Every structure is written in C-alpha cells, then in structure tokens.
Amino acid sequence: MTQQHINWSEIEPENVYPGITRQVVHGERQTMVRYVYAPGSVFPEHRHPQEQITTILSGEIEFTIAGASRVFRPGDTGVIPGDTPHGARVVGDQTVETINSLSPRRETAPGP
Amino acid sequence: MTQQHINWSEIEPENVYPGITRQVVHGERQTMVRYVYAPGSVFPEHRHPQEQITTILSGEIEFTIAGASRVFRPGDTGVIPGDTPHGARVVGDQTVETINSLSPRRETAPGP
Numbered sequence: 001m002t003q004q005h006i007n008w009s010e011i012e013p014e015n016v017y018p019g020i021t022r023q024v025v026h027g028e029r030q031t032m033v034r035y036v037y038a039p040g041s042v043f044p045e046h047r048h049p050q051e052q053i054t055t056i057l058s059g060e061i062e063f064t065i066a067g068a069s070r071v072f073r074p075g076d077t078g079v080i081p082g083d084t085p086h087g088a089r090v091v092g093d094q095t096v097e098t099i100n101s102l103s104p105r106r107e108t109a110p111g112p
Numbered sequence: 113m114t115q116q117h118i119n120w121s122e123i124e125p126e127n128v129y130p131g132i133t134r135q136v137v138h139g140e141r142q143t144m145v146r147y148v149y150a151p152g153s154v155f156p157e158h159r160h161p162q163e164q165i166t167t168i169l170s171g172e173i174e175f176t177i178a179g180a181s182r183v184f185r186p187g188d189t190g191v192i193p194g195d196t197p198h199g200a201r202v203v204g205d206q207t208v209e210t211i212n213s214l215s216p217r218r219e220t221a222p223g224p
Contacts (some may be wrong), residue, residue: 006189010134029215051141101213103141
C-alpha cells in the first residue's frame with residue numbers, strides 16, 4: 001500500500017538549480033513536490049506533460065506561465081496545464097516554499 | 113484554458129460539517145481542496161475513488177486511515193489511496209488548515 005504518512009524532514013532534498021531544492025513524494029496518481037527557493041533564485045522555463053498545481057506557503061515568487069508573469073504569495077495557488085511552459089523567480093528577500101501536485105504521477109525524476 | 117491563478121480568499125467556502133469548511137479548485141486532472149477545521153471538529157469516516165494527498169498547514173489533526181490513527185502536524189503529508197476509508201478529528205486547540213489534492217479530478221462535489 002502507498003505510504004500514508006510522510007514528514008517532509010525525512011525526505012532528502014536534492015539541489016536542482018542554485019538555491020533551489022526539491023523533495024518528492026509519489027502517490028499512485030500524483031507526485032507531490034516541495035520546493036524551497038532561496039532569495040534571488042531562478043527556475044528556468046521548462047515544461048512537462050503533467051498538470052501542476054502549485055500552492056505558495058511562504059515568500060513571494062513570480063511565475064511566468066505561457067508567457068504571462070504574475071507574483072504569487074501565500075494564499076495563492078496556480079494551475080499549470082500539462083505541456084505549458086513555465087518558470088519562476090523569487091522576488092523580495094524571503095525564502096519561498098511551495099507545495100506542488102503533479103498528475104499523472106511523474107514516473108521519472110523531474111528536470112531540471 | 114484552465115485558470116492559472118487563484119487566491120483562496122476568492123473561493124466561497126462551504127460548510128460540510130460543524131466547524132469544517134471546504135473550498136474547491138478544479139484542474140483537468142486534479143481537484144484541490146482547502147479545508148479549515150475549528151478546534152473540536154470531526155470529519156466522519158468516508159471514502160472516495162480518488163487518491164488524496166493531504167498536507168497540513170497549521171494545527172494538529174488526527175487522521176484515521178484504513179483503521180490506523182495518527183496525529184498529523186505542519187510538515188506532515190498523508191497519501192490516502194483511492195477507496196480507502198478515512199476520517200479526521202482536530203486535536204488540541206488550534207484551527208487546522210489542510211491543502212488536499214485529489215486525483216482523478218473529482219467531477220462532483222465531494223461528500224459529506
């Protein structure tokens with residue numbers, strides 16, 4: 001059976017870009033990804049077939065989705081359709097934490 | 113195209129059980145649900161075909177999943193396979209906020 005309890009502190013973070021770490025938990029139908037972005041960090045534009053729903057837990061981050069940019073803050077969620085180009089850069093001086101659900105499950109490790 | 117930005121304050125909450133409100137955002141493949149539980153509130157055991165991944169944002173809440181109970185706190189995530197009985201009750205005196213991704217998309221309004 002799929003694991004029913006995870007504390008994110010138990011998941012090894014991997015560095016994906018300078019100042020950006022990723023932790024991943026797989027369900028059967030979804031992959032959950034926690035990103036932590038240091039101030040000044042940039043996640044270059046990319047795309048993947050999975051739909052991504054991103055919720056901002058702390059800090060301020062500008063997402064560019066299909067060419068349109070907007071700052072996301074705690075209380076904001078973004079729905080990024082599959083195969084849609086998107087990237088992000090931290091604005092302001094706070095660390096950014098996001099929780100992201102990707103569906104279908106991302107079988108292989110996501111980018112960079 | 114699916115909506116790309118939501119602030120949860122824009123989504124009307126619905127009361128599902130005493131002290132428990134729900135807000136819902138649909139993607140194409142996932143449904144995101146934000147629950148807010150008042151101290152003392154109880155979400156009775158139920159099940160649905162969707163896999164549910166629940167992340168605790170504030171407070172302490174006991175989940176019972178397939179008969180096994182455990183307290184979840186901020187930093188904890190639960191993966192609840194589809195069709196698995198689960199329920200929850202707030203423990204302690206803090207309001208609990210959770211963000212939940214269900215996949216596949218939940219076409220009809222979820223329970224109670």
